[in-house]
Amino acid sequence: xxxxxxxxxxxxxxxTERMEIGKNYYEKYLGGKTLATRLLLDMTPAGLDPLxxxxxxxINTSPxxxxxxxxxxxxxxxFKNVLTGGIATSNCGGQxxxxxxxxxxDGIVLKGQSEKxxxxxxxxxxxxxxxxxxxxxxxxEETQEAFPKIYGKLVIGPxxxxxxxxxxxxxxxxxxxxxxxxxxxxxKKVKAIVAYGTRKPEIHNKKAFDKYVKKWVHFLRSHPMxxxxxxxxxxxxxxxxxxxxxxxxxxNFKYGHSADAHYVxxxxxxDKYLLRNSSCISCxxxxxxxxxxxxxxxxxxxxxxxxxxxxxxxxxxxxxxxRLNYLCDxxxxxxxxxxxxxxFAMELxxxxxxxxxxxxxxxxxxxxxxxKIARRDGIYSDLxxxxxxxxxxxxxxxxAMHSKGLEMASYEPRRSVGMGxxxxxxxxxxxxxxxxxxxxxESVGVLMMDPLSTSxxxxxxxFMQNALDAISAGGFCLFSAQSFVPAIFFRxxxxxxFTRIVxxxxxxxxxxxRMLLWMMPVLRxxxxxxxxxxxxxxxxxxxxxxxxSFVKIGERxxxxxxTYNMREGLTMADDSLPDRLTKVPQxxxxxxxxxxxxxxLPVYYKIRGWSKTGVPTxxxxxxxxxxx
Amino acid sequence: MKTIRYFAPMRGVVxxxxxxxxxASIRDVLDYIKTAYGKEAYKTAKSSLIVVxxxxxxxxxxxxxxxNDGDVIGFLPLCGGG
Numbered sequence: 244x245x246x247x248x249x250x251x252x253x254x255x256x257x258x259t260e261r262m263e264i265g266k267n268y269y270e271k272y273l274g275g276k277t278l279a280t281r282l283l284l285d286m287t288p289a290g291l292d293p294l295x296x297x298x299x300x301x302i303n304t305s306p307x308x309x310x311x312x313x314x315x316x317x318x319x320x321x322f323k324n325v326l327t328g329g330i331a332t333s334n335c336g337g338q339x340x341x342x343x344x345x346x347x348x349d350g351i352v353l354k355g356q357s358e359k360x361x362x363x364x365x366x367x368x369x370x371x372x373x374x375x376x377x378x379x380x381x382x383x384e385e386t387q388e389a390f391p392k393i394y395g396k397l398v399i400g401p402x403x404x405x406x407x408x409x410x411x412x413x414x415x416x417x418x419x420x421x422x423x424x425x426x427x428x429x430x431k432k433v434k435a436i437v438a439y440g441t442r443k444p445e446i447h448n449k450k451a452f453d454k455y456v457k458k459w460v461h462f463l464r465s466h467p468m469x470x471x472x473x474x475x476x477x478x479x480x481x482x483x484x485x486x487x488x489x490x491x492x493x494x495n496f497k498y499g500h501s502a503d504a505h506y507v508x509x510x511x512x513x514d515k516y517l518l519r520n521s522s523c524i525s526c527x528x529x530x531x532x533x534x535x536x537x538x539x540x541x542x543x544x545x546x547x548x549x550x551x552x553x554x555x556x557x558x559x560x561x562x563x564x565x566r567l568n569y570l571c572d573x574x575x576x577x578x579x580x581x582x583x584x585x586x587f588a589m590e591l592x593x594x595x596x597x598x599x600x601x602x603x604x605x606x607x608x609x610x611x612x613x614x615k616i617a618r619r620d621g622i623y624s625d626l627x628x629x630x631x632x633x634x635x636x637x638x639x640x641x642x643a644m645h646s647k648g649l650e651m652a653s654y655e656p657r658r659s660v661g662m663g664x665x666x667x668x669x670x671x672x673x674x675x676x677x678x679x680x681x682x683x684x685e686s687v688g689v690l691m692m693d694p695l696s697t698s699x700x701x702x703x704x705x706f707m708q709n710a711l712d713a714i715s716a717g718g719f720c721l722f723s724a725q726s727f728v729p730a731i732f733f734r735x736x737x738x739x740x741f742t743r744i745v746x747x748x749x750x751x752x753x754x755x756x757r758m759l760l761w762m763m764p765v766l767r768x769x770x771x772x773x774x775x776x777x778x779x780x781x782x783x784x785x786x787x788x789x790x791x792s793f794v795k796i797g798e799r800x801x802x803x804x805x806t807y808n809m810r811e812g813l814t815m816a817d818d819s820l821p822d823r824l825t826k827v828p829q830x831x832x833x834x835x836x837x838x839x840x841x842x843x844l845p846v847y848y849k850i851r852g853w854s855k856t857g858v859p860t861x862x863x864x865x866x867x868x869x870x871x
Numbered sequence: 872m873k874t875i876r877y878f879a880p881m882r883g884v885v886x887x888x889x890x891x892x893x894x895a896s897i898r899d900v901l902d903y904i905k906t907a908y909g910k911e912a913y914k915t916a917k918s919s920l921i922v923v924x925x926x927x928x929x930x931x932x933x934x935x936x937x938x939n940d941g942d943v944i945g946f947l948p949l950c951g952g953g
Contacts, residue, residue: 472948487927
């Protein structure tokens with residue numbers, strides 16, 4: 244593997260330097276979020292303002308990007324989290340990453356702060372910074388239309404310019420949605436970054452790689468999840484499933500089931516609104532929905548958006564939800580944090596605390612509100628700061644549905660308690676993916692563990708957090724891992740006795756998973772059925788990547804992110820959830836329907852090899868080869 | 872009277888979206904599907920996510936779940952995402 248090359252762009256001086264990543268770094272951290280976190284730790288002191296001039300944004304690729312491996316177009320943004328003050332990693336499936344790599348750079352590091360709006364152009368290895376005064380104020384779609392179609396683009400909309408704390412960065416119709424990356428770019432006055440080039444990615448063993456890709460694509464296409472469910476229904480298909488297990492956040496997470504969920508379900512979307520499915524570059528899964536909004540062919544909503552602009556605000560209009568999804572994309576705002584903050588504002592009104600003109604059940608009135616938030620008009624500027632900030636000003640901390648400041652995704656953790664642990668421990672805040680996504684094994688998958696039992700959840704959460712981090716570090720979409728549940732369970736169905744028995748056994752598999760975590764160094768094999776990513780990366784890079792060492796990269800990354808959070812002042816007190824989830828049973832007649840963090844966190848810390856206060860120990864860091 | 876709602880892939884096998892029934896349990900509904908639409912439909916129905924009034928039968932009595940007047944039985948696809 245050749246050394247990754249990064250462009251260090253100083254926006255204060257306008258100068259660019261070329262930096263090669265050392266072997267000791269790319270072998271340990273691979274790329275993407277893991278390598279970026281290492282660079283962020285190295286390049287910034289503690290305590291910076293996330294929107295201040297000295298902070299740094301790392302936008303980078305991974306070894307798999309652009310190689311043609313399945314679902315491998317995702318690039319990463321890492322920066323100081325605008326909502327939490329800890330680590331932010333946000334990845335995106337647009338074309339930008341692939342074209343940045345073709346332009347000659349594996350990543351860029353943005354330093355300093357421009358005085359006026361700028362565009363950064365990276366064309367065939369040459370970096371130039373140009374005035375973007377004429378683009379400032381334009382939405383994400385108009386901004387991208389100002390550049391040639393063949394360019395890879397990463398832009399912000401008005402929300403990023405106005406430093407909305409959950410502003411997203413947009414590439415094509417894909418977004419790096421979470422943690423406020425749009426605001427981080429807006430603070431530096433970077434309106435757009437565009438890249439173009441023709442350099443081909445290097446592949447260590449091209450012949451074997453091409454053969455393996457064929458095998459992997461065949462496997463993905465023949466698996467019921469990645470070959471049928473995701474292409475047919477997209478992630479929106481989860482609405483009915485989550486609702487059927489009382490895991491669909493409803494009325495600002497007060498309940499987990501809505502009688503009206505079918506209005507915004509994936510089945511309704513497919514039956515009545517879907518034009519066709521589509522995909523990111525080199526993805527055989529094709530989960531993207533194409534729908535019409537006001538006569539225009541646009542990207543449809545994901546599960547989270549269906550849930551949050553549907554049952555979580557008691558709304559039933561699919562048409563409004565589709566339009567709100569599109570509006571958020573062009574304004575450049577994360578639909579999860581925005582809609583969850585709106586739900587919080589609705590509950591403030593319901594409780595007579597404050598009135599922002601938003602009410603449960605009314606999605607029609609949100610079009611104006613969403614635009615006002617993006618512009619930070621008057622009182623709507625408060626909503627632009629997120630639910631944590633709002634709860635500190637207005638009260639209602641027990642029902643501000645975030646962890647560490649990042650609003651939680653659309654899984655009700657009182658019916659998926661491992662997901663609750665994941666939300667609480669996720670390094671970037673209330674994120675299901677960074678949190679290990681145990682909901683897939685508890686409430687929305689085919690194979691269901693006991694969703695209320697705390698048994699095995701800490702060990703499984705750790706395993707999944709590490710594995711998902713490794714997949715992201717490689718540059719792959721996490722959907723490419725959804726084929727790890729064997730196809731046989733889909734053929735039998737969730738109600739078959741065998742499926743149910745395996746789910747029950749998994750509930751008690753804690754010791755086995757702990758042993759598996761311990762055995763990682765000796766797992767020197769690769770299989771297309773488990774983590775096909777490891778073999779693809781081995782063939783691309785020539786590095787000795789096997790199942791065990793691959794997942795170990797994820798563990799290293801997770802500990803590094805945690806170390807960054809600790810450095811920035813976060814503590815175990817931040818591994819928390821709102822009281823609504825930990826103290827109020829979802830079902831008043833079933834006291835088990837709460838998230839017992841008090842029970843799971845100590846076990847989680849112990850298995851992680853952290854101190855009792857949740858700090859990665861020197862011994863642990865040394866074992867992982869992390870030098871500080 | 873109860874209503875059965877079929878979604879893909881069941882819809883593609885039984886070629887209808889809904890039908891009315893007077894059957895007393897999920898097991899009866901599955902048996903009816905086997906008789907009326909054949910083995911393939913029965914196999915597909917068994918592997919679907921089966922819900923009664925949008926709640927999984929896994930949270931109730933499984934295939935023994937009793938049906939009441941006005942209930943809506945759904946045969947839903949298994950989906951993924953995140």
